[in-house]
Amino acid sequence: MTANGLAIIAGKEFSDHLRSRRFHLLFGILIVIAAVGMITGAVQYSKDLADYNSLQVIAQDDPTLAGTLAGLNPSILSAYSQMGGLMAIIGVVLGIAMGFDLVTREKESKSLKSLLAYPVFRDEVINGKALGGVGAIALAMGVVLVVSLAVMTLFGIVPDLDELVRILVFGVASFLLVFTFFALALLMSTVSKDSGNALLYSLIVMIVLTSFIPIFAYSPVYSAVFGDPPDPPGRSTYSYLQGSSAYMVTSVAVGYTSGDPIDPEELKEYERALREYMAQKQTITDIVTLISPTGNYQAILGAVSQPAGDNAPGYGDLLGALAYNVIALLAMPAAFFGLAWARFMREDIR
Structure with a gap:
């Protein structure tokens, strides 16, 4: 050259x-x-x-x-x-x-x-x-x-x-x-x-x-690819089909909270799982941004x-x-x- x-x-x-x-x-x-x-x-x-x-x-x-x-x-x-x-x-x-x-x-x-x-x-x-x-x-x-x-x-x-x-x-x-x-x-x-x-x-x-x-x-x-975040203790989420057609399926998520006392161990496990979930989400977000x-x-x-x-x-x-x-x-x-x-x-x- x-x-x-x-x-x-x-x-x-x-x-x-x-x-x-x-x-x-x-x-x-x-x-x-x-x-x-x-x-x-x-x-x-x-x-x-x-x-x-x-x-x-x-x-x-x-x-x-x-x-x-x-x-x-x-x-x-x-x-x-x-x-x-x-x-x-x-x-x-x-x-x-x-x-x-x-x-x-x-x-x-x-x-x-x-x-x-x-x-x-x-x-x-x-x-x-x-x-x-x-x-x-x-x-x-x-x-x-x-x-x-x-x-x-x-x-x-x-x-x-x-x-x-x-x-x-x-x-x-x-x-x-x-x-x-x-x-x-x-x-x-x-x-x-x-x-x-x-x-x-x-x-x-x-x-x-x-x-x-x-x-x-x-x-x-x-959430659709990697799953939803963990539910807090004492709370459960249920999804049910509200309506569907050949082109669209509609579902509704309803959360239920019990009045029972929350076990401290369950709360710690939830916090640990939530931290892992958010860390994984942040990692995926960073990778997507870099690409x-x-x-x-x-x-x-x-x-x-x-x-x-x-x-x-x-x-x-x-x-x-x-x-x-x-x-x-x-x-x-x-x-x-x-x-x-x-x-x-x-x-x-x-």
Whole structure:
């Protein structure tokens, strides 16, 4: 691999992305979401801050209320939480749209064989395509952050250093989420014969990662798969069939509590069983979150969008709590790109 060949291919791919109508459309939607989300958040923040200041005046004569208000100072970071939820959807689509035909387009036009006939190595081709996409994604996320900060400035809101750091973490996490699905689409583009199949496979894997796997963390689904939590002593639950049809079965659970004294040993056994059940549920939830890129993104987003205050965790504690999520959000695109690289290097070009 030579630096000159890699730079030429990466520059061409970056330019192609910037001229793509798909990129223009999805990038425009991202900008609109960022602007509307921040305008809505800034208006709500101004209202919340005015209400908070009014309560502070009242709290001067009421020590109890003053204690209740401690740590509840409104923060503009809440607007990024709302914006991040919408960006997760559009960002995933943007990543797939940018990567699903990078290789299949060359196959379909028969230009891949001609490209490799030049003094260029295969790894330069796949690495250049990836770097061009990374550059376009980084540019899009950078503009989104600039737009959000510009909207805050227009409303007279100036984030402090802690909030700026958290906003930067939000931008990095958003970039990694989009890059994850770009790498997934690039992988599907290398293993598929045409762009239609590559897009279909990318969407199927995306649905599995973002919708199917996370449902196992929901309490009703978890209970259906792994069983219900233990009943407290002295209480039993009975289910009976209320109605059924060819399409739906409805059951009703009714709990009965006896008036007998509770045996201390039974209570200890119940507490032990409940702890084991909740620990198992937390383990399954953590595994599901780590497997799902959007789950990791939402975990990071939820942590960094919490208002900063005296009781807020420091940077070290925050990164420590999110270490597994950050590692997973880094490892998944790396795995997708590694598989795409290995597949492309062994591709039989005819």
